[in-house]
Amino acid sequence: MFKLRSRAAYFGVLTALALIFSYVETLIPIQFGAPGIKLGLANLVIVIVLYKTDWKEALLLSVVRIVLAGFIFGNLFSIIYSLAGGILSLAVMAFLVRTGRFSVAGVSMAGGVSHNVGQLIVAMVIVETYQVGYYLPVLLISGLLTGAVIGIVAGEVLKRIRSLEFKTTVKEENR
Amino acid sequence: MKKNDLILAAAIILIAAAILAFQFFSQSDGEHRVEVTVDGESFGTYDLSEDQTVEINDTNRLIIEGGEARMEWADCPDQVCVNHRAVERDGESIICLPNKVVVSVESSEANELDGIAQ
Numbered sequence: 050m051f052k053l054r055s056r057a058a059y060f061g062v063l064t065a066l067a068l069i070f071s072y073v074e075t076l077i078p079i080q081f082g083a084p085g086i087k088l089g090l091a092n093l094v095i096v097i098v099l100y101k102t103d104w105k106e107a108l109l110l111s112v113v114r115i116v117l118a119g120f121i122f123g124n125l126f127s128i129i130y131s132l133a134g135g136i137l138s139l140a141v142m143a144f145l146v147r148t149g150r151f152s153v154a155g156v157s158m159a160g161g162v163s164h165n166v167g168q169l170i171v172a173m174v175i176v177e178t179y180q181v182g183y184y185l186p187v188l189l190i191s192g193l194l195t196g197a198v199i200g201i202v203a204g205e206v207l208k209r210i211r212s213l214e215f216k217t218t219v220k221e222e223n224r
Numbered sequence: 225m226k227k228n229d230l231i232l233a234a235a236i237i238l239i240a241a242a243i244l245a246f247q248f249f250s251q252s253d254g255e256h257r258v259e260v261t262v263d264g265e266s267f268g269t270y271d272l273s274e275d276q277t278v279e280i281n282d283t284n285r286l287i288i289e290g291g292e293a294r295m296e297w298a299d300c301p302d303q304v305c306v307n308h309r310a311v312e313r314d315g316e317s318i319i320c321l322p323n324k325v326v327v328s329v330e331s332s333e334a335n336e337l338d339g340i341a342q
Contacts, residue, residue, distance in 0.1 A: 155229030162236055183247060189240040193233060 059215055060106075064113055067094040071118040086191045089161065089199060091118070095139065096157050096203040101215040104143035111135045129175075130168045137167030153207060154200035161196020162189055256314060256329055258293045260286065263324040272312065272329065283323040293327060295320065 070090040077088070091114055099107040115135050119128030138160040145156045165188035173182065260267040262281060270278055270288055277296075278286040284305070285297040292312035295305040300322035308318045317328035 150226070150228045151232065152226045152229050155226060155232050158229065158233055158236070186240040186244045186247075189236055189243075193236050193240075197233070 060110065063094055063098060063110055064117070067091045067110060067114040068117055068121070070094060071114065071122060075122050086187075086195075088195050089164065092138075092157070092160065092164070093199050093203055093206070095135075096142070096153065096160065096199060097206055097210075098215070099139070099142055099146060099156075100153065100203075100207055101210075101213075104139065104146075106215075107143070108136070108139050111139055126175075130171055133171040134164035134167040137170075138164035152200075153204035154197055157200025157203060158193050158196035161194075161199065162192035164196075165189065165192035256291075256312065258286070258288065258311070258327055258329050261326045261328075267325075280325055281323070284320055284325050286327060293318070293329065295327065298323065298325075 068091075070093060074087055074090045095107050095111050095114075098110055112132065112135070115131040116128060119125070119131060123131075141163040142156050142160040145151050145159055151159070166185075169182070169185060169188055256272040257269050258272060259269045260278065260280060267280060268278070270276060270286075270293075272288060272291050272293060274288065275290070276288050278288070280286060283299050284295060287294055287296045292310040294310035295308060295318050298306050298320055300320060302322065305318050305320035305325070305327075311318055311327070311329050314329055317326060319326050
């Protein structure tokens with residue numbers, strides 16, 4: 050069985066992977082009809098890490114990835130929006146994983162939806178109007194679809210990397 | 225996919241549909257008004273649902289009829305505003321440049337969406 054023993058090593062690899070996905074996403078020229086709707090490829094890595102390790106690792110990876118991607122491809126606003134969405138969606142996903150009643154696709158769908166909801170809440174605070182709430186149905190559906198796509202892909206990836214073990218504890222390594 | 229996933233998806237779609245339906249029905253009875261300004265200063269605000277005739281400083285005459293507003297008469301030579309089609313939707317306006325009269329439609333709810341995110 051193959052193990053990624055050093056936490057720093059696998060965390061670096063995963064951060065790089067998530068960043069690359071963020072970059073690839075900026076290359077996709079397709080506009081999905083409404084502003085702000087994107088696939089969220091980087092969340093593929095987040096979902097896989099969430100399943101392979103625990104929510105703490107996923108949260109750390111998510112925050113690091115958002116801040117780095119924000120500095121490289123975005124601006125301060127995109128960092129704030131993404132952080133709100135990322136943290137809320139991770140909280141929801143971690144909760145759903147813990148209940149054990151949903152498959153990867155379901156967890157990811159909820160994550161996609163809550164990601165958009167989190168961003169919308171921040172938008173309401175920043176723009177100081179609840180009028181942006183009219184955008185909610187669009188964001189719910191788009192979050193559902195993109196979350197489902199990411200979840201299905203993540204499920205397939207997880208099936209194939211079952212033998213790969215991310216989780217290592219310091220105690221294990223010292224033995 | 226598990227059964228719970230589908231239930232979750234259905235629930236989210238239902239919520240979205242419910243919000244959409246709510247918006248659709250609440251928007252139809254949104255009250256629209258026309259605001260008239262002369263030389264940048266507010267002249268008055270009039271309800272579009274009430275049929276009325278508004279005399280604007282003896283230079284223009286605005287008629288509100290059947291939920292829309294049109295300029296009926298103007299003392300200016302070009303008559304652009306008179307030939308302008310009637311306005312009824314939020315954001316539409318009739319502008320009479322020579323008399324500096326602006327007639328614009330706005331809904332009672334402030335429509336102040338502005339994009340600041342990428």
